[in-house]
Amino acid sequence: MNINSPIGIFDSGLGGLSVLRQFIRFLPNENYVYLGDTARVPYGNKSKDIIQRYAIECANFLIQKDVKMIVIACNTVSSLAIESVIESAKSIPVVGMIKPGSHAALRSTKNGKIGIIGTRATISSKAYKLEIEALNQNKSIEVNSQPCPLFVPLVEEGLLNSEATRQIAYNYLQSFKDCDIDTLILGCTHYPLLANIIHDILPGVNLIDSGEHAAVNSLRLLAERNLLKDDSNIFVEQPKIDFFVTDLPQNFHKQAISFLGFEVEKPELVELG
């Protein structure tokens, strides 16, 4: 791997596109390899053993693509299998979602009351809660968590503004009103797409997009290792992204264009494991 190697990003499906979008925002001049494990999505309701096995397979695929960094876009994998990915990656730096999101939440909160939403697996793992407690040195912090298992399928179906989604979100988020949080971690890559609805239900609460902070952390990490491409003479055009999926490439292609807002190459269908 070298400066011109791509940044590798993997996710269980298309949710990781919200993370990719943040990377493009801050690192537009880099090349990317994106792997969506659409044949086995969603990961959020599966066991730790299975998630670890899938994560290692995804990481190995990216390593073979000679990536200079592995980004675990999936919060569930970041919660349950980051150690396995780090072990597979050897000298390649690995960035997950939990640490950047936890940092940002601690910096954001004024009243010390932080909410976390995520898949069942992410919330059960207590990964965000434990990370926040480990990072916290001084503040009195209260963490409240809520799994939102229907958000992923609702987003995958494109119901971003429907009354049904609003109703379900209202039910999920109601408890946060009572405990007076001022900061909410969107602990799943799909959730930034529901930010408007969440904002309406919890006005004044600062929403943390872990993907945004993971992108900035990665920028720092790569810059410190002299692994960032030169951007002094940047050409402003679409970044180069190679997409790979394990199922339904046409479907993914359509959703990626709609999500990123520009034309991208067709994803290549690959088999993992």
Add this chain to the structure above:
Amino acid sequence: MNINSPIGIFDSGLGGLSVLRQFIRFLPNENYVYLGDTARVPYGNKSKDIIQRYAIECANFLIQKDVKMIVIACNTVSSLAIESVIESAKSIPVVGMIKPGSHAALRSTKNGKIGIIGTRATISSKAYKLEIEALNQNKSIEVNSQPCPLFVPLVEEGLLNSEATRQIAYNYLQSFKDCDIDTLILGCTHYPLLANIIHDILPGVNLIDSGEHAAVNSLRLLAERNLLKDDSNIFVEQPKIDFFVTDLPQNFHKQAISFLGFEVEKPELVELG
């Protein structure tokens, strides 16, 4: 200067706090010196000669504080006097608002139609327009600019949600509806505070906060020069910020706390020039 030297930020007044906030968001572990030239605010309706003289005086003040970087938070100074600041700064890196904001706008736009709002001086200088044209290599780009001279005094008076502000914003922004922009550069540090109102008037338009991108650019620049403080063992607490103003320190202190959301040291009154 060394790794532990502070990052210096200057502005004509308190608008630069929106830039400082973005720096704290992405570089919470750094020390900061913030200079607000409140005795001579606003810069936006003054001549180029005067703005250059004031800018050099502000930069020299920060240089005496042994800063490792100078951030020109003020868009008007960034437009008209960045070369003078670079000359004064010698080997100290200087970051302004125009280049990061222009980059971000070019990356954001899909239809090639970019709007810019700023003070009269910023808009007359055409700094954003020229930078966008210089950076642009391929796209067909149309740039529309609109000075919004009342926004600064309205924000300084705290009228962030008033009906009057909404009405004035509506009049300023109306022309952008006709030319169908998809991206708007908030080309003045005060304007991110009016983002909600602007968003209501121009729904679906991506608002570019130049301060956010200046912060990320600075992170990169410092990381590449090995000038970032270690954050591997970050303590999550308030960052250390020394404030200096040229007039009305009590007033600034109150507004800084309300704006940043945490208690800060009282600013020290200083004389420039």
